[in-house]
Amino acid sequence: MTKIQERPTNVLVVGVGGQGVILVSKVLAQLCLSKGLQVKQSEIHGMAKRGGTVFSHIRFGPQVWSPTIPAGEVDVLVALEWAEGLRWLEYLNPDCGTFISDTQHIVPPFACRNRQRGSEDTYARETPAEIIKKVPNGFALDAAGMAQELGNERTSNTILLGILSTTLDFEIKDWEETLDLFVPPKTVELNRQAFHIGRQWIENAIRTSEVAPVSELYEQKFFPEEKGLVEWEFIPEWCKGCDICVKMCPERCLKLTPDQKVEILDINDCTGCRICEWLCPDFAINIRKPVFIS
Amino acid sequence: MSNNLSKEFNIRDYLREDLMPHFLCPGCGHGIALRALLQAVHELEISKDQLAIVSGIGCSGRVGAYIDANTFHVTHGRPLAFATGLALARPDLEVVVITGDGDSLAIGGNHLIHACRRNLKMTCMMLNNEVYGMTGGQASPTTSQTRYTTTSPKGSIEPVFDACKLAEAAGAGFVGREVTLQMPSLKNLLKKCLQYDGFSFLEVISDCTEIFGRKNQLGTSPEMILNQKSSMRPDSYGNIVDEPFRPNFMKTGVLALNERPEYSATYRQHVARQLKSKEKK
Amino acid sequence: MSIKYQNLQGNHACALGAIAAGCRFFAGYPITPSSEIAERMSLELPKHEGVFIQMEDEIASMGAILGASMGGVKAMTATSGPGFSLKQENIGYAAGAEIPCVIANVMRGGPSTGMPTRPAQSDLMQARWGSHGGHPLIVITPGSVREIFDETVRAFQLSEKIRTPVIVLYDEVLGHLVETLPLSGAAHKITERKWADESPETFMPYAETTDLIPPMPRPGDGYRTHTTGLTHAEDGFPTQNPETVVKAMKRMLDKFELHQSEIESYETVCCEDAEVLVMTVGISARAAKHAVKTARQEGIKAGLFRPITLWPFPEKAFKKIISKVKTVVVPEMNTGQLSLEMERLCPKKTKIKSINRIDGEAIAPKEILSLLQSVAKK
Ligand code: SF4
Ligand code: SF4
Ligand code: SF4
Numbered sequence: 001m002t003k004i005q006e007r008p009t010n011v012l013v014v015g016v017g018g019q020g021v022i023l024v025s026k027v028l029a030q031l032c033l034s035k036g037l038q039v040k041q042s043e044i045h046g047m048a049k050r051g052g053t054v055f056s057h058i059r060f061g062p063q064v065w066s067p068t069i070p071a072g073e074v075d076v077l078v079a080l081e082w083a084e085g086l087r088w089l090e091y092l093n094p095d096c097g098t099f100i101s102d103t104q105h106i107v108p109p110f111a112c113r114n115r116q117r118g119s120e121d122t123y124a125r126e127t128p129a130e131i132i133k134k135v136p137n138g139f140a141l142d143a144a145g146m147a148q149e150l151g152n153e154r155t156s157n158t159i160l161l162g163i164l165s166t167t168l169d170f171e172i173k174d175w176e177e178t179l180d181l182f183v184p185p186k187t188v189e190l191n192r193q194a195f196h197i198g199r200q201w202i203e204n205a206i207r208t209s210e211v212a213p214v215s216e217l218y219e220q221k222f223f224p225e226e227k228g229l230v231e232w233e234f235i236p237e238w239c240k241g242c243d244i245c246v247k248m249c250p251e252r253c254l255k256l257t258p259d260q261k262v263e264i265l266d267i268n269d270c271t272g273c274r275i276c277e278w279l280c281p282d283f284a285i286n287i288r289k290p291v292f293i294s
Numbered sequence: 295m296s297n298n299l300s301k302e303f304n305i306r307d308y309l310r311e312d313l314m315p316h317f318l319c320p321g322c323g324h325g326i327a328l329r330a331l332l333q334a335v336h337e338l339e340i341s342k343d344q345l346a347i348v349s350g351i352g353c354s355g356r357v358g359a360y361i362d363a364n365t366f367h368v369t370h371g372r373p374l375a376f377a378t379g380l381a382l383a384r385p386d387l388e389v390v391v392i393t394g395d396g397d398s399l400a401i402g403g404n405h406l407i408h409a410c411r412r413n414l415k416m417t418c419m420m421l422n423n424e425v426y427g428m429t430g431g432q433a434s435p436t437t438s439q440t441r442y443t444t445t446s447p448k449g450s451i452e453p454v455f456d457a458c459k460l461a462e463a464a465g466a467g468f469v470g471r472e473v474t475l476q477m478p479s480l481k482n483l484l485k486k487c488l489q490y491d492g493f494s495f496l497e498v499i500s501d502c503t504e505i506f507g508r509k510n511q512l513g514t515s516p517e518m519i520l521n522q523k524s525s526m527r528p529d530s531y532g533n534i535v536d537e538p539f540r541p542n543f544m545k546t547g548v549l550a551l552n553e554r555p556e557y558s559a560t561y562r563q564h565v566a567r568q569l570k571s572k573e574k575k
Numbered sequence: 576m577s578i579k580y581q582n583l584q585g586n587h588a589c590a591l592g593a594i595a596a597g598c599r600f601f602a603g604y605p606i607t608p609s610s611e612i613a614e615r616m617s618l619e620l621p622k623h624e625g626v627f628i629q630m631e632d633e634i635a636s637m638g639a640i641l642g643a644s645m646g647g648v649k650a651m652t653a654t655s656g657p658g659f660s661l662k663q664e665n666i667g668y669a670a671g672a673e674i675p676c677v678i679a680n681v682m683r684g685g686p687s688t689g690m691p692t693r694p695a696q697s698d699l700m701q702a703r704w705g706s707h708g709g710h711p712l713i714v715i716t717p718g719s720v721r722e723i724f725d726e727t728v729r730a731f732q733l734s735e736k737i738r739t740p741v742i743v744l745y746d747e748v749l750g751h752l753v754e755t756l757p758l759s760g761a762a763h764k765i766t767e768r769k770w771a772d773e774s775p776e777t778f779m780p781y782a783e784t785t786d787l788i789p790p791m792p793r794p795g796d797g798y799r800t801h802t803t804g805l806t807h808a809e810d811g812f813p814t815q816n817p818e819t820v821v822k823a824m825k826r827m828l829d830k831f832e833l834h835q836s837e838i839e840s841y842e843t844v845c846c847e848d849a850e851v852l853v854m855t856v857g858i859s860a861r862a863a864k865h866a867v868k869t870a871r872q873e874g875i876k877a878g879l880f881r882p883i884t885l886w887p888f889p890e891k892a893f894k895k896i897i898s899k900v901k902t903v904v905v906p907e908m909n910t911g912q913l914s915l916e917m918e919r920l921c922p923k924k925t926k927i928k929s930i931n932r933i934d935g936e937a938i939a940p941k942e943i944l945s946l947l948q949s950v951a952k953k
């Protein structure tokens with residue numbers, strides 16, 4: 001008789017370049033290895049630029065053959081970015097799969113652009129509440145925000161790892177020790193903290209079945225209210241929050257919002273010098289000045 | 295396109311908006327270079343229908359696709375070869391090549407020097423970000439010594455190319471260099487390139503913020519672009535020869551300007567002469 | 576009207592064929608034994624207001640002709656072994672982006688630098704499969720100087736019509752062979768590319784038209800499209816959507832299927848009742864023809880099947896003939912490339928006998944004849 005355990009456990013970690021997908025999967029793979037399990041990990045990160053889609057399949061068990069997970073057989077899907085999570089949803093086991101996702105939106109990479117001509121918006125519209133309802137077990141949280149609170153936004157992947165750890169049958173101590181191996185020595189303590197923040201969150205979440213709120217970031221559009229001589233036009237969908245305009249504006253009248261978009265503090269301060277327009281690599285700012293006909 | 299001038303430049307008129315936002319990383323200098331090019335095109339009233347953009351492979355190569363013009367995204371290192379064919383066959387087109395440091399100095403180095411030598415009318419804009427960004431940050435022929443890349447994990451030890459000197463030595467009639475921070479001046483240089491009757495080569499020092507910047511801890515995007523300021527030198531400074539060649543010590547502006555016969559015109563004159571002498575006989 | 580005759584070398588015939596077909600752009604790089612094509616082109620093209628350019632290397636010349644072709648001018652290049660290897664990447668680009676172009680490859684002995692002045696037929700498979708990634712294209716293997724001329728004309732016609740690279744493949748012997756042929760003043764049919772003429776707003780550069788060949792946008796005509804070597808959707812922009820990718824690839828393959836009757840070209844000699852069939856191309860087929868005719872005089876039921884379009888292989892025509900054949904003889908100047916194809920196409924019971932020469936000499940009729948005789952005796 002075949003034992004249940006002989007079916008490998010399938011974990012899929014997805015996100016975009018630069019988020020630390022590979023770290024999460026390496027920790028898990030190493031942990032399984034140290035427990036004497038067979039592990040197969042296969043990943044894609046050819047578009048290594050930030051924003052390229054990155055995913056990693058990890059399969060472990062007493063015996064694993066295929067390196068990739070068939071659709072519908074993912075036991076745990078960990079998404080470091082919201083739209084990436086949605087992209088892979090069909091891989092989740094529809095009966096008992098667990099979906100864990102950061103609600104953070106990373107626009108506008110390849111990953112989440114709808115390339116259809118004439119399509120209006122570029123980002124997935126589904127809200128976490130809608131998705132959580134659809135999957136057998138679902139958790140959506142603002143890990144990026146939590147990581148920021150912790151003092152290092154790059155630990156959001158470890159927070160998610162903490163959550164992942166609650167769905168698999170390994171000792172906390174082993175998780176911690178394996179995690180230590182892969183993070184930069186200076187950040188060992190920080191990452192352990194992040195790991196536990198994740199675990200705590202899920203405990204609370206299970207208790208209160210809470211779903212973290214998502215920002216309505218992509219709804220808003222900015223137009224200066226008071227029309228001075230200069231019109232400062234902003235295309236939020238194109239802005240990538242690089243901060244160049246903010247730091248270069250001689251009048252210091254721009255500000256990066258927590259959503260990594262730009263807003264103008266006071267249009268009357270703007271001299272229309274166009275520096276923000278010229279140096280925005282993403283063409284998100286347009287300066288309009290009235291034309292005087294003499 | 296007579297009303298172009300009266301119309302203020304709006305970059306959206308020159309972009310394939312349905313492909314936007316573009317896929318470059320946050321803060322990537324290539325976007326700024328693209329704006330400079332489009333604004334130059336606008337100010338010279340070049341019709342989009344007559345504009346042909348040929349680009350190679352890499353982050354620089356993908357930039358072309360966002361331009362609402364005739365865009366050709368060709369094989370790695372070969373945009374100058376394709377452009378040579380295109381410009382010779384269709385002298386009516388305004389051919390602009392967008393290439394990168396790896397694309398035009400490494401795999402396509404031969405095409406670059408011969409394009410300079412031939413002096414066929416086209417503009418070659420080389421976006422120099424010191425790295426192969428698309429493939430994840432490997433060392434390129436312009437990676438400064440001591441810089442870290444994924445293929446020089448302990449710091450690069452290879453000497454680098456000074457692309458402008460190379461182009462000038464190879465005979466390019468117009469050679470220029472500018473940093474993205476100086477967008478308006480970059481645009482003006484591009485205008486000069488587009489107006490030059492021959493092969494014009496422009497090196498654009500562009501920041502690879504996400505890959506190269508991160509790996510070398512060069513700071514945030516605004517910090518990186520601001521650093522270009524301290525790295526610029528007026529013409530009189532020249533390249534500081536004793537230092538290992540670094541972008542920080544580059545000259546900017548027009549670096550060479552020579553009137554040389556343009557190849558396509560020379561070819562056609564040459565052919566016309568042949569035909570005439572034959573008629574006489 | 577009396578017909579004038581002229582002595583023409585194979586390589587020159589190739590150049591003149593190109594001119595007759597409307598080729599107005601040539602980029603090349605010197606290489607033995609194909610340099611005469613470039614030389615002749617440098618003489619002829621200026622007379623026809625065309626452009627000749629000698630590029631810095633083989634890769635560049637391939638790139639340049641694609642640039643010219645994308646600009647709307649019929650273009651070709653010529654090369655041989657090592658140069659042909661260098662051109663492969665851009666040949667793949669031409670196949671993928673569906674850019675018409677003609678490449679003449681005059682085969683010489685290999686591998687590597689090999690025997691530059693000696694003939695071979697060792698690029699038959701490379702011509703088909705040389706570029707990475709798997710792509711369709713057309714390879715034509717003419718067998719005489721006359722045919723080099725005609726087939727180069729046809730190469731342009733096919734290339735322009737079907738939007739594909741076409742390779743004209745022959746060996747050094749044919750390239751340097753001088754034959755007498757009638758100088759015809761007749762104009763050849765110049766195939767015009769199907770240019771886009773619909774509204775630029777709705778135009779899709781890689782749309783699935785009924786003939787599966789999308790019209791090409793000419794730069795300057797207001798289409799402002801994108802051409803890329805990345806796998807692209809109907810709008811020309813890159814995609815990795817599995818369905819779109821498969822659809823695009825399928826159209827590209829089906830295009831050749833649909834126009835097979837036009838692409839296909841072959842010659843048969845005494846095939847009706849042949850029991851032993853010689854199958855080969857180019858110069859070897861000339862020797863084979865002689866051998867077959869002699870064998871027939873001796874009462875041997877021999878026949879010859881000679882693909883003129885080698886790839887895609889004229890499978891249907893071949894299969895019709897092969898059913899009655901007991902033995903297939905494959906003479907070729909390589910270590911056995913066509914015989915592989917024969918193993919694929921022939922029924923199991925058919926015997927396949929190869930004659931391979933790799934010493935830089937052409938196969939003589941008597942070599943083939945004696946094999947035919949020994950097969951017949953058994
Ligand atoms: S136009 Fe000048 S002053 Fe106004 S927001 Fe932009 S940089 Fe600041
Ligand atoms: S420079 Fe452009 S992309 Fe960067 S933060 Fe400002 S508006 Fe956004
Ligand atoms: S990898 Fe570097 S060069 Fe490429 S898009 Fe990103 S920042 Fe720009």
